[in-house]
Structure formats: structure tokens, C-alpha cells
Amino acid sequence: MVKPALGFGGSLIYGLVFLVISATCQDAEVLAILKTTINAPVSFQWTGPDVCKWKHVECDSSKRVVAIQIGNQNLQGSLPNELEKLTALEHFECQSNTLSGPFPYLSKSLQKLIIHDNKFSSIPNDFFKGMSNLQEVRIDDNPFSQWRIPQTLSDCVALHTFSAQSANLVGTIPDFFGKNGPFAGLVLLALSDNFLEGPLPASLSGSSIENLLVNGQNSVSKLNGTLAVLRDMISLRMVWANDNSFTGPIPDMSHHDQLVSVNLRDNQLTGVVPPSLAALPSLKFVNLTNNLLQGSPPRFKFGVGVDNNMDRGRNQYCTNVPGQPCSPLVNALLSAVEPLGYPLRLAQSWQGNDPCANKWAGIICSGGNISVINFQNMDLSGTISPSFASFTFMKKLLLSNNALTGTIPRELATLPLLQELDVSNNHLYGKVPSFRKNVSVKLDGNPDIGKDKPTVSHSGSDKDNSSSNTGVIVGIIVIVAIVLVVGVLILFKFGGKWKHVRKTKNPSAIVVLPHHHGDGHAMKTTSGGGYYGDWTTSTLLSPTTSVYQGESGNLLISIQVLREVTNNFSEENILGKGGFGTVYKGELHDGTKIAVKRMQSAGLVDEKGLSEFTSEIAVLTKVRHRNLVALLGFCLDGSERLLVYEYMPQGALSKHLVNWKAEGIKPLEWKTRLSIALDVARGVEYLHGLAQQIFIHRDLKPSNILLGDDMRAKVSDFGLVRLAPEGKTSFQTRLAGTFGYMAPEYAATGRLTTKVDVYSFGVILMEMITGRKALDDSLPEENIHLVTWFRKMLQKKDSFPTIIDQTIEVDEETLASIRTVAELAGHCCAREPYQRPDMSHAVNVLSPLVKVWKPSETNADDIYGIDLDMTLPEALKRWQAFEGSGTTQASSSHSSKNLNGNTASSDGR
Ligand SMILES: *[C@@H]1O[C@H](CO)[C@@H](O)[C@H](O)[C@H]1NC(C)=O
Ligand SMILES: *[C@@H]1O[C@H](CO)[C@@H](O)[C@H](O)[C@H]1NC(C)=O
Ligand SMILES: *[C@@H]1O[C@H](CO)[C@@H](O)[C@H](O)[C@H]1NC(C)=O
Numbered sequence: 001m002v003k004p005a006l007g008f009g010g011s012l013i014y015g016l017v018f019l020v021i022s023a024t025c026q027d028a029e030v031l032a033i034l035k036t037t038i039n040a041p042v043s044f045q046w047t048g049p050d051v052c053k054w055k056h057v058e059c060d061s062s063k064r065v066v067a068i069q070i071g072n073q074n075l076q077g078s079l080p081n082e083l084e085k086l087t088a089l090e091h092f093e094c095q096s097n098t099l100s101g102p103f104p105y106l107s108k109s110l111q112k113l114i115i116h117d118n119k120f121s122s123i124p125n126d127f128f129k130g131m132s133n134l135q136e137v138r139i140d141d142n143p144f145s146q147w148r149i150p151q152t153l154s155d156c157v158a159l160h161t162f163s164a165q166s167a168n169l170v171g172t173i174p175d176f177f178g179k180n181g182p183f184a185g186l187v188l189l190a191l192s193d194n195f196l197e198g199p200l201p202a203s204l205s206g207s208s209i210e211n212l213l214v215n216g217q218n219s220v221s222k223l224n225g226t227l228a229v230l231r232d233m234i235s236l237r238m239v240w241a242n243d244n245s246f247t248g249p250i251p252d253m254s255h256h257d258q259l260v261s262v263n264l265r266d267n268q269l270t271g272v273v274p275p276s277l278a279a280l281p282s283l284k285f286v287n288l289t290n291n292l293l294q295g296s297p298p299r300f301k302f303g304v305g306v307d308n309n310m311d312r313g314r315n316q317y318c319t320n321v322p323g324q325p326c327s328p329l330v331n332a333l334l335s336a337v338e339p340l341g342y343p344l345r346l347a348q349s350w351q352g353n354d355p356c357a358n359k360w361a362g363i364i365c366s367g368g369n370i371s372v373i374n375f376q377n378m379d380l381s382g383t384i385s386p387s388f389a390s391f392t393f394m395k396k397l398l399l400s401n402n403a404l405t406g407t408i409p410r411e412l413a414t415l416p417l418l419q420e421l422d423v424s425n426n427h428l429y430g431k432v433p434s435f436r437k438n439v440s441v442k443l444d445g446n447p448d449i450g451k452d453k454p455t456v457s458h459s460g461s462d463k464d465n466s467s468s469n470t471g472v473i474v475g476i477i478v479i480v481a482i483v484l485v486v487g488v489l490i491l492f493k494f495g496g497k498w499k500h501v502r503k504t505k506n507p508s509a510i511v512v513l514p515h516h517h518g519d520g521h522a523m524k525t526t527s528g529g530g531y532y533g534d535w536t537t538s539t540l541l542s543p544t545t546s547v548y549q550g551e552s553g554n555l556l557i558s559i560q561v562l563r564e565v566t567n568n569f570s571e572e573n574i575l576g577k578g579g580f581g582t583v584y585k586g587e588l589h590d591g592t593k594i595a596v597k598r599m600q601s602a603g604l605v606d607e608k609g610l611s612e613f614t615s616e617i618a619v620l621t622k623v624r625h626r627n628l629v630a631l632l633g634f635c636l637d638g639s640e641r642l643l644v645y646e647y648m649p650q651g652a653l654s655k656h657l658v659n660w661k662a663e664g665i666k667p668l669e670w671k672t673r674l675s676i677a678l679d680v681a682r683g684v685e686y687l688h689g690l691a692q693q694i695f696i697h698r699d700l701k702p703s704n705i706l707l708g709d710d711m712r713a714k715v716s717d718f719g720l721v722r723l724a725p726e727g728k729t730s731f732q733t734r735l736a737g738t739f740g741y742m743a744p745e746y747a748a749t750g751r752l753t754t755k756v757d758v759y760s761f762g763v764i765l766m767e768m769i770t771g772r773k774a775l776d777d778s779l780p781e782e783n784i785h786l787v788t789w790f791r792k793m794l795q796k797k798d799s800f801p802t803i804i805d806q807t808i809e810v811d812e813e814t815l816a817s818i819r820t821v822a823e824l825a826g827h828c829c830a831r832e833p834y835q836r837p838d839m840s841h842a843v844n845v846l847s848p849l850v851k852v853w854k855p856s857e858t859n860a861d862d863i864y865g866i867d868l869d870m871t872l873p874e875a876l877k878r879w880q881a882f883e884g885s886g887t888t889q890a891s892s893s894h895s896s897k898n899l900n901g902n903t904a905s906s907d908g909r
């Protein structure tokens with residue numbers, strides 16, 4: 001127990017230190033318990049006193065356990081409740097074992113939870129409460145006792161992946177997954193093979209979800225309702241809704257530029273397959289078997305995997321031949337029932353291509369022509385189609401006792417043989433067209449008939465609400481237009497390259513970001529010199545809400561505007577030049593500064609150049625992070641191709657690191673270097689971990705790191721996007737990169753993994769520590785290569801201080817910090833890729849170092865109400881009260897763990 005304060009200042013510090021140490025001890029105790037409950041095998045080598053050295057365990061620099069990764073280890077046993085006491089835990093992975101028993105609570109600082117394929121019997125109902133850092137959840141294939149998707153999941157605002165297939169979920173899909181919900185970045189929602197029921201919530205409209213898997217519900221009623229919401233989920237790449245009870249038509253898919261895989265088989269879908277689906281260039285796989293789809297069988301383009309059960313038993317197509325049109329009568333009937341949502345009952349009976357030969361429900365023929373249409377008492381909603389007027393031999397049209405809305409189409413009055421129109425007992429309104437005298441028109445039970453407007457709006461009558469929705473619709477149209485423009489460009493590159501993925505697990509593809517230099521420029525030595533270094537990509541920053549930042553992130557900008565803001569691309573506005581073209585500074589009317597990258601036009605716009613351009617847009621559109629340079633817009637005009645970025649006023653890091661003298665600027669202080677390193681690590685970590693795709697930068701170096709006025713750094717330079725063969729995390733590729741920063745295995749074999757970037761990052765750290773260039777020809781032969789020299793010097797303990805950049809003021813604290821970073825740099829530049837850490841490790845090492853100087857913005861006082869005038873016991877009491885209230889907020893940063901985070905947890909007592 002902490003003793004009462006003698007003098008509050010010293011005691012408080014003493015108390016904090018004590019609490020941190022105590023937390024560390026506690027982590028060790030918890031791991032000792034874990035070791036027993038999972039029967040940790042000898043191969044784990046969980047023996048020494050320092051758990052941070054244990055295999056599969058990772059700690060941060062204050063020796064707190066941040067990651068436990070024990071997946072695929074044939075483990076049996078259970079997990080102890082004490083795991084919750086690992087209050088710094090961020091990653092917990094134990095997938096594909098045979099662990100059983102209830103799954104325990106974990107720390108609110110959790111970011112990644114990967115526990116699929118085990119035998120866990122339950123998960124606490126409020127497990128997700130307050131987990132605001134949680135990004136990835138994979139809990140599939142566990143025999144949990146039945147549970148519902150908890151409302152508290154909406155606390156996980158950082159969520160990008162939620163995969164809970166075969167997890168015994170019951171109830172309905174909650175309505176917080178959509179655009180207006182808490183998840184701005186949700187890209188994967190996988191709920192297949194559960195016991196869910198009810199509809200796809202309308203709130204999914206406009207969501208960012210790319211992979212939606214809700215197939216195979218085992219509940220009696222399964223998921224039902226229509227698929228209408230899919231129309232507005234235009235980020236979709238993959239939608240699997242098969243093996244459910246969905247009804248109604250497949251919605252229009254014309255905006256789904258990224259849609260690759262569609263499985264809707266085994267539902268009760270009706271209606272005509274929208275031509276927009278078959279027309280999607282990105283489509284690779286589609287399965288529509290075992291529905292009641294109508295009309296002409298869709299013809300998909302060559303290369304699309306289509307279920308080949310085109311026989312009528314499997315759907316209700318009018319013919320067996322894809323693309324062959326239906327008879328005019330069939331087409332007329334289908335268009336007549338379209339506004340009724342293609343009623344299931346009719347679809348079930350409407351077989352073949354001749355309504356008169358096959359006794360279609362609701363249709364009576366005479367002499368091969370339709371004489372009566374009788375849809376009475378069918379529970380129909382929707383409106384009466386003017387297409388009914390195309391049945392020129394029709395004598396009776398009977399639509400009574402339904403829930404029809406809207407008006408009676410004028411066209412019906414033109415039917416020459418009509419004797420009876422019965423629309424009684426519906427919700428129709430408006431003027432009744434003037435039928436011939438001898439037509440019997442039955443209108444009873446339509447209270448609003450004859451009135452201009454319906455007094456009550458009935459469900460299903462979209463038209464009645466249209467005026468109030470106009471604003472929304474206009475908004476949607478604008479957004480769709482933007483997305484379309486960008487999407488079409490994206491398709492140039494993405495089209496057809498996305499691979500089909502396995503059923504239950506998630507797609508994982510690798511995207512590489514090579515560069516604009518043609519093959520001839522692919523290999524370069526460090527330039528180090530240019531004003532803005534090597535502007536492969538340029539930049540600009542002003543954190544504004546400029547008009548250039550639409551919701552989808554990008555806008556087409558006209559060449560005239562760009563000419564204007566860059567003073568017609570004048571010499572004075574040039575920020576930098578490179579093999580790709582020139583970067584200009586520009587200023588918008590509102591004062592926002594931008595950087596405009598104008599590609600070298602080779603006269604002709606060749607297809608390759610165009611596709612590189614569009615793929616840079618594609619990547620920049622997908623990749624959004626505060627440590628990555630943001631694309632604000634682009635322009636495609638004749639042979640002109642321009643990209644508009646945020647403006648980074650302080651230019652490239654290379655300028656500050658090696659060229660500062662020539663530039664007439666001050667060298668960077670150590671803490672600034674540290675914070676830049678952390679920014680870069682975070683940006684690259686994001687690239688490497690981005691949802692389903694892994695982006696590899698390939699050309700990290702100081703000239704591609706740009707600084708804002710606050711000296712916060714952003715990584716720039718993204719080029720071609722390439723997708724790796726399915727399931728591969730490394731692959732060969734055309735070499736691109738820069739000597740000095742290129743990992744040896746990549747230079748030698750072209751084998752590309754994320755560890756290539758980690759290596760380059762290590763080199764950058766070395767440059768920051770030493771102030772030396774990656775390659776320095778002015779030095780003696782054996783010292784030219786920074787990495788080789790650095791490794792040598794790192795080994796000799798005494799010589800270490802001599803390698804530090806002379807401009808850095810070194811005191812004891814700084815020296816310790818530099819030493820830690822030097823070790824990290826060495827680790828990152830390990831010879832073998834598997835010896836190098838992940839980028840997230842670098843973030844974990846750097847962030848506490850940065851925060852030693854720069855406490856997080858929300859400091860201790862704000863979070864825990866510590867008043868330095870308070871005595872320590874008072875402070876402790878408050879923390880305990882805080883904890884008791886269950887609102888302990890684990891901050892995402894390690895700093896707050898060191899300085900205050902853990903003090904608020906139970907560890908301290
Ligand atoms: C969907 O199923 C539920 C039962 O889970 C039922 O109450 C509801 O009426 C069904 N809705 C539709 C549109 O079939
Ligand atoms: C359609 O789905 C069925 C069952 O899910 C599967 O057997 C078939 O191969 C699929 N068709 C295509 C083209 O993938
Ligand atoms: C049916 O329609 C055809 C024209 O499509 C017409 O020649 C024929 O007379 C019609 N039959 C009857 C009984 O009205």
C-alpha cells in the first residue's frame with residue numbers, strides 16, 4: 001500500500017513510479033497463471049523471470065505486456081479471468097487452438113482480438129464496453145452459448161473488422177453498422193452461419209462496408225425482407241447473402257464499381273436481374289441459383305464464374321439461353337409488376353415464355369391474348385404501372401383489396417376493350433382518368449381518391465415523401481457522382497484483378513506501391529540534395545475544410561483552376577522536380593495552399609501512364625491517415641495529368657537532416673526527430689495493416705517524408721497498386737526503390753514483403769541518429785554504407801556515443817532514448833526479413849519515448865482529475881472512485897500508461 005504523503009510533490013512521483021512497477025510485477029503474475037491454464041508447452045520457453053523475454057509475448061518499453069500471440073499452437077485448456085489485469089494489452093491472439101471455457105474480460109486498451117476456431121463457451125455480454133481502440137475482432141467458429149450482437153459493440157469506434165461467423169449469434173442485425181453509426185471505417189462485417197433473423201437494416205445504406213457476409217443463417221425464419229439497401233452500399237467488394245429468405249428483386253448495382261463477388265443463391269429473390277449487375281467490369285463471381293428470378297437470364301462477361309443452373313427449376317427465367325430476350329407479353333407483364341416489387345406469389349407460378357400457355361397466376365387469356373388480369377387480395381403494395389395499358393386485349397383489370405398507393409395511370413383509359421377496372425379497397429388518391437362510359441370503374445374504399453394529395457402517407461409510397469427527401473437525394477447524387485468518377489478511374493486498375501476468396505475467412509491481398517519512375521529510373525541513388533528532395537509525390541498541408549475535400553475525399557478539378565492557382569505553372573511556383581514531372585505550389589482563393597503534381601507528358605497519353613495515374617488516385621483514395629499525405633483532387637485533361645495534395649510547408653525530412661546548413665535552417669532536436677520517427681512508423685503501420693489489403697510503400701526515405709509547420713511528419717509517394725496472387729504475403733516484382741534503403745533480400749531477389757519497408761525505416765532511424773546519409777561516397781570505402789557501419793558501431797559499446805549526430809545535445813536522458821532507438825534501428829535492419837519486427841512494434845517502442853517529453857494532449861489532470869495541490873491519498877481515492885465507476889478509459893497511447901494510465905487501474909493497490 002502506498003504510504004500517505006509526507007510532502008505531496010515527491011510522494012506523488014514516488015507513487016506513480018511505484019504503481020508502474022507494481023503493474024509490471026502484476027503482468028508477470030498474470031502470465032504465470034496463463035501459463036498453467038493453457039498448459040503452455042515446453043517449446044514456449046515460458047521459464048525466465050522476465051515475461052517480456054517469453055516467446056509469443058511482447059512488451060512495451062516500460063515492460064508492460066502489450067501483446068500475446070499464441071495462435072495455432074494446439075493449446076488445450078482455458079483462459080484465466082486475471083487476463084483482464086493486463087491493462088496495457090493491445091493484441092490478444094489465440095486462434096485455432098482448442099481452448100475452452102468462458103472467454104474472460106480483457107483490457108479496454110485492446111486493439112486486436114483474434115480468437116476464432118476455439119471452443120470458448122461464452123463471451124461476456126459487455127465485453128466490448130468502452131473498447132474505443134478496438135480495430136479488429138475475429139471470433140468465428142466458437143461454440144458460444146447463444147448471444148446477441150451487443151449494443152455495447154457500438155463503443156468500438158475504431159472498428160474496421162468484425163467477424164463473428166459460426167458464433168451462435170441470435171436476434172437481429174443491429175442498426176449501428178451503417179453510415180450514421182459509430183464506425184467510420186468498418187470494412188468487414190461477417191456474420192455468416194449464425195441464427196440471425198429479420199432484415200438487413202436500412203441503416204446500412206451508405207456504409208463503408210466492403211465485405212458483407214451474412215449468408216447461411218440457421219434460424220427458422222433466416223434473414224428476410226428485401227436487398228434494397230445494397231443499392232446504397234457502393235463500397236461493396238463482396239456480398240454474400242446466400243442461404244437466407246430474402247425476397248424482392250436484386251437492386252440496381254450500377255454504382256458498385258468495386259464489386260467482385262456476389263452470392264445470392266438460395267433465397268426467394270424475384271424480378272429481373274438488373275442489367276447493371278452483369279455490366280460491372282469488376283465482377284468475377286456471381287451465384288444466383290435457387291431463387292425465383294425472372295426475365296431473360298443475365299449474360300455475364302467472359303471470365304465471370306456463374307452458377308450454370310440456368311434450368312427453369314432453379315429460377316424463373318423465361319428461357320434457358322443467357323441474353324435471349326423474353327416474349328413481348330412476358331416483358332410487359334414483368335414491367336407491370338415491377339412497381340409491385342415482383343410479388344413472390346406471382347413469381348412462383350410464372351414459368352416459361354408464354355403466359356397463356358402456362359396458366360400464370362392472375363392471368364386469364366383468350367385466343368392467345370391476355371383478357372383478364374386479376375391481382376385481387378394479394379397483399380400487394382406499390383403503385384399501379386402504366387404498363388398495364390400495353391395489354392390491348394384486356395377486358396378486366398382487377399386490383400382490389402391490396403395496399404396499392406399512388407394514382408390511377410391515365411394510360412389505362414386508352415385500353416380499347418376494357419370493361420371493368422376494380423381498384424376498390426386500396427390507398428389510391430388523385431384524379432380518376434376519364435374512362436369510356438361503358439367501363440365499370442370501382443373505386444370504393446380509397447378515401448383519398450379524387451383528392452390532390454393523400455391525407456395519410458402509406459408505407460410503400462415513396463413518392464409521397466419525395467419532397468422532404470429531395471435534399472438527401474440531391475446529396476446522394478452528388479456523392480455518387482463523385483464516387484463514380486473516382487470509381488471509374490479506380491476500375492482501370494482494379495478491374496479483374498481481385499481474387500475470389502475463401503468462404504469463411506477473409507480476403508487478404510497485398511498491394512504494392514511502386515513508383516512513377518519508368519524502368520529506366522527505377523533504381524536511383526539517394527539524391528539527398530533537391531529542395532524538396534525527390535518529389536515522387538509532393539504535398540501540401542493546411543488542415544482546412546477546403547472545398548476540395550468532398551466526402552469521398554477527392555474531386556475532379558479543372559485544368560483552368562489549376563492553371564490559375566499556380567500562376568500558369570510558373571517557374572516561381574516550382575517546389576520540386578523529378579523523373580515523373582514537376583510539383584508546383586498553388587494557392588486557392590480561400591488561401592488554402594496546395595501542391596500540384598504535374599506529370600511529365602510524353603506527348604501521347606499511353607495506357608500505362610494513364611493506369612499508373614489512376615492507380616495513384618485509387619491508392620490515395622483508399623489510404624487515409626493523419627501520417628500519410630492526403631490527396632485533395634486530381635485533373636485529367638487531354639495529355640495533362642495532375643494530382644493535388646495538401647501542402648507541407650516545411651518540405652522533406654532530407655532537407656532538415658543532411659542539408660540543413662545549405663538550406664540555412666536549424667538542425668532538428670532529438671525530440672523532434674523522435675516525434676517524426678513515430679509519425680512515420682504510424683503511417684507505415686497503417687499502410688501495412690490496412691483492412692484486407694496490405695500496402696507496401698517500397699521507397700521509404702527522408703525525401704519522401706514531408707513536414708508540416710508543426711514538424712509533424714507525413715509519408716508521401718504512392719504510385720502503382722499491384723495485387724499479389726491470392727494468399728501470398730510475399731511475391732516477386734519489378735524492382736523499384738533507392739539504393740541505401742533497399743532491403744538486401746529485395747535487392748537480390750525482388751521478393752517483396754512489408755519487412756522491406758521496415759528495413760528502410762531502420763535506415764531512416766539510423767540517419768536521424770547519425771545525421772549521415774544512407775550512402776555517403778565521400779567516406780572511406782568501408783563506411784560508405786550506413787547500415788553496415790552502424791551495425792559495426794552498435795556492437796562496440798564504447799563507440800556508441802561517437803556515432804550520434806554532433807548537432808544533438810546529449811544529456812543522460814537523451815542518450816538512453818537514442819540508445820533505444822538505435823537498438824530498434826538495428827532490429828529493423830536485420831539481415832533476414834523474419835528477424836525484423838513489424839511496424840507496430842516500432843510504434844510501441846517509439847511512442848513512450850516521444851511522450852516522455854510531450855505528454856499526450858489530454859494530460860493526467862483532464863482524465864483523472866488529479867490536482868497537483870491534492871495530497872497523494874486524496875488523489876488515490878479519486879482514482880479508485882473512478883475505477884469503481886467502471887469508466888476507466890484506457891488511453892490509446894503508451895504514454896498515458898506510463899504516466900497515468902495504469903495508476904487508474906487496480907494495479908496500483
Ligand atoms: C421476417 O421474419 C420475421 C420473423 O423473424 C417476421 O416476423 C417478419 O414478418 C418477416 N418479414 C418479412 C418481410 O417476411
Ligand atoms: C454457387 O454456389 C454453389 C453452392 O454454394 C456452389 O456449389 C457453386 O459452385 C457456386 N457457383 C459458382 C459459379 O461458384
Ligand atoms: C390476339 O391478338 C392478335 C394480335 O396479336 C390478334 O390478331 C387476334 O385477333 C387476337 N385474338 C383475340 C381473340 O382477340
Ligand SMILES: *[C@@H]1O[C@H](CO)[C@@H](O)[C@H](O)[C@H]1NC(C)=O
Nearest residue numbers: 416417418419436437438439
Ligand atoms: C363501349 O363504347 C364504345 C364507344 O364509346 C364502343 O366502341 C365499344 O364497342 C363499347 N364496348 C362495349 C364492350 O360495349
